[in-house]
Amino acid sequence: MPEKHFPSAPATLHDVARLAGVSYQTVSRVINHSPNVSAETLEKVNQAIAALNYRPNRVARSLVTGKSNAIHVLALDVYHLRMLPAMHEGAHEHGFQLRLTGFRSSENVLHDLDACLRDIAASGPDGLLIVLPWALTTEQDLIGLVRNIPFVVVGNRLGYGTNAVLIDQREGTRMAIEHLLSLGHRKFALIDGPSQYYDAQIRSETARKILAERQAELVAAAQGNFSMPSGYEAMQQLLESGTTFTALFCANDEMALGAMRALKDRGLHIPQDISVVGFDDLSFTAYCDPPLTTVRQDFHALGAHALQHLLSLLKMPNTAPHQRLLYPELIVRQSTSTPSVRPARGG
Amino acid sequence: MPEKHFPSAPATLHDVARLAGVSYQTVSRVINHSPNVSAETLEKVNQAIAALNYRPNRVARSLVTGKSNAIHVLALDVYHLRMLPAMHEGAHEHGFQLRLTGFRSSENVLHDLDACLRDIAASGPDGLLIVLPWALTTEQDLIGLVRNIPFVVVGNRLGYGTNAVLIDQREGTRMAIEHLLSLGHRKFALIDGPSQYYDAQIRSETARKILAERQAELVAAAQGNFSMPSGYEAMQQLLESGTTFTALFCANDEMALGAMRALKDRGLHIPQDISVVGFDDLSFTAYCDPPLTTVRQDFHALGAHALQHLLSLLKMPNTAPHQRLLYPELIVRQSTSTPSVRPARGG
DNA sequence: TCGATTTTGGAGAACGTTCACAAAAATTAT
DNA sequence: ATAATTTTTGTGAACGTTCTCCAAAATCGA
Numbered sequence: 001m002p003e004k005h006f007p008s009a010p011a012t013l014h015d016v017a018r019l020a021g022v023s024y025q026t027v028s029r030v031i032n033h034s035p036n037v038s039a040e041t042l043e044k045v046n047q048a049i050a051a052l053n054y055r056p057n058r059v060a061r062s063l064v065t066g067k068s069n070a071i072h073v074l075a076l077d078v079y080h081l082r083m084l085p086a087m088h089e090g091a092h093e094h095g096f097q098l099r100l101t102g103f104r105s106s107e108n109v110l111h112d113l114d115a116c117l118r119d120i121a122a123s124g125p126d127g128l129l130i131v132l133p134w135a136l137t138t139e140q141d142l143i144g145l146v147r148n149i150p151f152v153v154v155g156n157r158l159g160y161g162t163n164a165v166l167i168d169q170r171e172g173t174r175m176a177i178e179h180l181l182s183l184g185h186r187k188f189a190l191i192d193g194p195s196q197y198y199d200a201q202i203r204s205e206t207a208r209k210i211l212a213e214r215q216a217e218l219v220a221a222a223q224g225n226f227s228m229p230s231g232y233e234a235m236q237q238l239l240e241s242g243t244t245f246t247a248l249f250c251a252n253d254e255m256a257l258g259a260m261r262a263l264k265d266r267g268l269h270i271p272q273d274i275s276v277v278g279f280d281d282l283s284f285t286a287y288c289d290p291p292l293t294t295v296r297q298d299f300h301a302l303g304a305h306a307l308q309h310l311l312s313l314l315k316m317p318n319t320a321p322h323q324r325l326l327y328p329e330l331i332v333r334q335s336t337s338t339p340s341v342r343p344a345r346g347g
Numbered sequence: 348m349p350e351k352h353f354p355s356a357p358a359t360l361h362d363v364a365r366l367a368g369v370s371y372q373t374v375s376r377v378i379n380h381s382p383n384v385s386a387e388t389l390e391k392v393n394q395a396i397a398a399l400n401y402r403p404n405r406v407a408r409s410l411v412t413g414k415s416n417a418i419h420v421l422a423l424d425v426y427h428l429r430m431l432p433a434m435h436e437g438a439h440e441h442g443f444q445l446r447l448t449g450f451r452s453s454e455n456v457l458h459d460l461d462a463c464l465r466d467i468a469a470s471g472p473d474g475l476l477i478v479l480p481w482a483l484t485t486e487q488d489l490i491g492l493v494r495n496i497p498f499v500v501v502g503n504r505l506g507y508g509t510n511a512v513l514i515d516q517r518e519g520t521r522m523a524i525e526h527l528l529s530l531g532h533r534k535f536a537l538i539d540g541p542s543q544y545y546d547a548q549i550r551s552e553t554a555r556k557i558l559a560e561r562q563a564e565l566v567a568a569a570q571g572n573f574s575m576p577s578g579y580e581a582m583q584q585l586l587e588s589g590t591t592f593t594a595l596f597c598a599n600d601e602m603a604l605g606a607m608r609a610l611k612d613r614g615l616h617i618p619q620d621i622s623v624v625g626f627d628d629l630s631f632t633a634y635c636d637p638p639l640t641t642v643r644q645d646f647h648a649l650g651a652h653a654l655q656h657l658l659s660l661l662k663m664p665n666t667a668p669h670q671r672l673l674y675p676e677l678i679v680r681q682s683t684s685t686p687s688v689r690p691a692r693g694g
Numbered sequence: 695t696c697g698a699t700t701t702t703g704g705a706g707a708a709c710g711t712t713c714a715c716a717a718a719a720a721t722t723a724t
Numbered sequence: 725a726t727a728a729t730t731t732t733t734g735t736g737a738a739c740g741t742t743c744t745c746c747a748a749a750a751t752c753g754a
């Protein structure tokens with residue numbers, strides 16, 4: 001059989017040493033780029049490595065060095081897969097492997113989180129990226145649970161004692177609401193996200209605060225779970241409440257799309273009857289009907305910064321904890337206009 | 348400072364043994380649930396484990412057993428993050444950790460793939476899920492490159508000698524085209540996906556084949572890269588080609604959404620002027636305007652089956668390679684209707 | 695040329711676990 | 725009671741690497 005032959009066991013340091021006629025230690029020096037190895041030995045060893053197709057065993061190396069060259073991402077559910085590509089990219093560039101744990105909690109969050117983190121710790125990652133976009137955990141809890149692994153919190157600010165990278169939710173919300181105000185809207189409705197989420201909390205809080213400050217009216221509010229169906233339902237509730245408003249701020253794009261569907265199903269027109277603003281700038285927002293005005297969050301940048309932050313933490317472990325704040329951007333499309341361009345047609 | 352104190356180094360087998368007054372081997376037996384350990388020793392050891400907060404070191408264990416309790420996912424770019432949640436779920440359930448490598452190739456695919464797989468092999472995963480949804484690699488190449496790690500190919504069929512889990516693309520395409528034919532359409536246009544993708548190839552091939560068999564007319568075709576903007580552009584090309592057609596089959600939902608936008612921008616109506624069908628059933632399809640008729644692919648099931656397949660492979664390594672084929676489902680919404688309900692309004 | 699210094703190479707231990715044995719203790723059979 | 729058996733516990737080696745030290749060779753200053 002003219003098949004390519006693979007040795008049952010991969011080559012080790014000793015195999016290479018034997019073939020090159022040196023000690024295994026010398027081979028170790030070569031693969032670790034020690035300066036103290038003569039040109040000719042280097043050559044010999046490199047040839048042997050190539051001939052045997054040798055690669056150092058990460059596991060053995062990890063055992064003795066205590067480093068794994070791996071970064072572990074702990075993320076809530078599916079949620080922040082958006083950032084994964086950027087994290088992977090950065091990690092890979094610096095020779096780190098990426099490991100992934102999706103966190104799913106039943107009732108006792110802290111207990112589950114502890115179990116989860118203990119399991120992660122047992123595999124010895126060098127650093128940890130924590131993407132838990134809710135507001136349930138406190139800074140002290142988290143520091144206690146993570147113990148000795150350097151970590152960066154992503155998309156959430158627990159306090160000023162933990163390293164974090166996040167997008168300014170207040171600013172994003174402010175831009176959205178100010179945009180609607182500047183168009184002349186005075187009567188607002190809100191579709192909030194699930195209240196345990198950090199982002200949802202801040203967006204809701206901030207929107208309400210600004211509306212109050214500017215003496216605009218918040219005539220109705222409903223809550224969804226960030227999904228399209230929940231946006232649809234929330235909008236139905238708002239419509240059934242019998243209140244009238246001309247501007248709608250949704251805590252994310254999915255719910256905004258659901259809400260727009262509900263509006264259209266009632267025969268209402270966007271933006272003539274109601275202006276709609278979303279949050280995130282998901283790709284469909286530019287192509288839906290009408291294209292959605294929204295607040296762009298650069299998830300790629302978020303992931304990339306999170307990784308950078310972690311890497312610099314690994315390099316200089318004693319840096320004081322600090323936060324990096326990224327800024328969102330308002331993308332104005334056709335779902336917003338001045339109120340009552342034409343009289344609202346009741347459903 | 349009343350801070351919780353963490354020992355600088357985590358407890359080892361020997362620490363536990365010392366505290367419990369037994370040998371380290373006995374502790375090992377306890378954590379591996381060996382039947383041969385007396386009730387009282389078990390109790391003592393368990394107490395010591397609890398007291399010291401001991402967890403076995405995965406790395407050390409991995410070194411000696413040759414197993415890592417980790418499954419590595421090798422996926423093209425960001426592409427199939429959709430399946431990740433299901434894969435993680437299954438893996439976690441069976442005590443496996445998930446590791447992730449995104450593959451990005453420059454010119455020499457085989458060479459890059461080799462480097463990538465060698466790196467993965469060095470960290471010793473127990474199994475490999477390969478999500479490379481293109482048609483460039485051959486079965487023999489892949490078997491050669493992966494060497495000794497059990498692997499399952501996901502969303503791609505390279506041949507009958509590799510384990511694979513995939514969704515029947517032919518059947519999905521057939522359902523879509525038959526649906527349009529049964530509505531009475533005879534003049535078709537296609538927006539294909541990038542030709543290096545397995546899915547895109549099969550969808551294009553199959554659509555053309557069925558149209559030919561049924562003696563319907565394929566009047567125009569364009570190609571996109573699976574993105575919304577590319578769908579928009581492709582549609583513009585089709586419109587500018589001056590041909591007339593009543594049915595459009597797009598190789599995925601994103602391009603379908605882009606195409607619909609282009610149609611609406613030309614003043615054309617869906618489905619009155621042109622019926623549109625997509626592929627995938629992404630969440631926005633039910634909420635866009637009009638809601639899109641599409642072919643649902645259950646990515647969760649795909650990921651879950653892939654993991655199951657791999658696990659059974661790990662259990663029984665000598666099972667003959669086989670493929671699991673999942674079936675898609677046609678979701679009929681409002682973007683398709685009988686042709687020319689009213690005369691087409693030219694742009 | 696000799697001793698002192700620098701380079702290069704190698705031996706032994708260690709990392710934390712499991713595996714293959716062997717020893718000790720407990721149980722059973724005679 | 726004693727031998728034969730079974731159950732329980734302990735010892736030594738190994739996994740593949742890096743680390744700490746020490747020996748040999750090469751280089752250097754006088």
